[in-house]
Amino acid sequence: MSIAIAVENVCKNYGTFRALDHVSLKIHSGEFFALLGPNGAGKTTLIHTIAGLAIADSGAVHVMGNHVMAGYRLARRQLGVVPQELVFDPFFTVREILNIQSGYYGLTDNSRWIDEIIVRLGLEDKANVNMRALSGGMKRRVMVAQALVHKPPVIILDEPTAGVDVELRQSLWDFIQQLNREGHTIVLTTHYLEEAEALCNRIALLKQGRIIALDSMQNLISTMAMGYILRLRMHPDDLPSNFQKIQVGCHNGCFDLKIDSYTQIEPILAQLRQTGVQIQEMQLLQPDLEDVFVNMMNRSHFETQ
């Protein structure tokens, strides 16, 4: 499998502040990859060093085998980036912008593909409207369209769904998933962990400029999350005292008990039966990305103390 993005030992400083600290990362062609982390972790900075919008102080970045500085023309041709900041050129209409953007990549007759992305992103009604007159969500769609005009093999989206309504989020992800099935490599950052969980094969967790986890979604969830939650509604409605040490919460009159493996379920049920408690409702909650996220962030928080 070929490597779409190779980041080797990249450091990036802003003055004395280290925004990226020896980041290494390989993203394979065809992957759907998420870059996650709290605000200020360095996700945008990492994307900028890949896109050539920021220049790494040390280390090397390649896109489809092209060095992003020494071979910038080839690297940039392979890349489509949706920047995080909402930016637009107020002098032009949506279609003018997309034609101009195509021209930058040497495409003179791109109207068929432009028509298609306009439809796929729900911009038909706005195609001949000036950028200034569009709402924030619409401007965001145009930015996505701009990143796609040259059908780049590698597409990076920096929080593309921030400030975008649910309907567009869904249709945007449908479109991006289709592009991924057609072989485009997708890298995204998002604040909605459920989006990353639903879409991505692999994730990198960034914190304070460092990658603190890099694995497939399943591996991360099964190894990093701590166990499962057993949620019980009981009659009479109180928890025997010997279970209080594993209780982690209450939820609409249910008790949440934390367990490490399925084998603990049967002994718990047996003990409850002995004390005469009747179970009225039972749920076993699987850990999700959010648990991994919170867990990892806390863990490395203690490590760095």
Added chain:
Amino acid sequence: MTGFLTLLYKELLRFWKVGFQTILAPVVSTLLYLLIFYHVLEGHVETYPGVPYTVFLVPGLVMMSVMQNAFANASSSMIQSKISGNIVFVLLSPLTYWQIFLAYILASVARGLMVGLGVYLVGWLFFDVPYYWPGWIVMFAVAGSGLLGALGVIAGIWADKFDQLAAFQNFIIIPLTFLSGVFYSIHSLPPAWQVLSHLNPFFYMIDGFRYGFFGESDSSPYLSLVIVIACFAAISLLAVKMLRSGYKLRY
């Protein structure tokens, strides 16, 4: 090539769409200078023998408007797209640094020439300004507006805010222009000022440009052209170096 032509087209469209402000307004304001100087100075000052002052003044004003508008175009386009952030679309593209640079300055040359032509046409209609050597006129207009366009690119990249750009214009561009002999022949200056004037590259642009109209100038037009082109080349190299290094553009 397509990429370069597209950026050039975009830059041309950018000022053309607001031509009222970018072309017509500067033509009118330059003509106001002409009107005022005509009323106040006509008949009082003679620079070249047999050339009325207003006729002498028109080429200087034409060149001044060419230069100012070339500078304004490149610098305001650059700083606007930097501050609004849409410069990223150019920075993300595979355009080379020379292509970006040339697109910006060619658009500036185009705007400078349009404004200059507007001023000249009025001067020609009302004051019968001659044009003896159009080749010189065109060469100095193009090289001068290119040089000012390149300075505009540099100023637009360097300035973080509009007031810094205004400072660059007020403390560098305008003094160099006004002291370059737009309104007078430097031979009418005291000797010390004449020497100083010869250190001002803008002097050679105005002087060589004026030669195309009257066949007379303070310096040899060949020398002037060499100096203007050398300055243009040096400023261009600096501008491209700034673009390549990502100075204030790529963080």
